[in-house]
Amino acid sequence: MALKPGPKRKATSTGQPDKRQRDNKETPGNTPSLKPPKRPRGK
Numbered sequence: 001m002a003l004k005p006g007p008k009r010k011a012t013s014t015g016q017p018d019k020r021q022r023d024n025k026e027t028p029g030n031t032p033s034l035k036p037p038k039r040p041r042g043k
Contacts (some may be wrong), residue, residue, distance in 0.1 A: 008017035 008019075010016070011018040
């Protein structure tokens with residue numbers, strides 16, 4: 001599987017490219033633009 005083309009997301013807090021591609025937390029206030037994890041938690 002090839003790498004995803006295109007520019008990386010910019011982190012709003014630092015202005016740097018965001019290294020996270022998936023959201024692995026269920027805490028409120030998390031970045032809604034990140035995809036949810038593929039694997040369910042606790043398994």
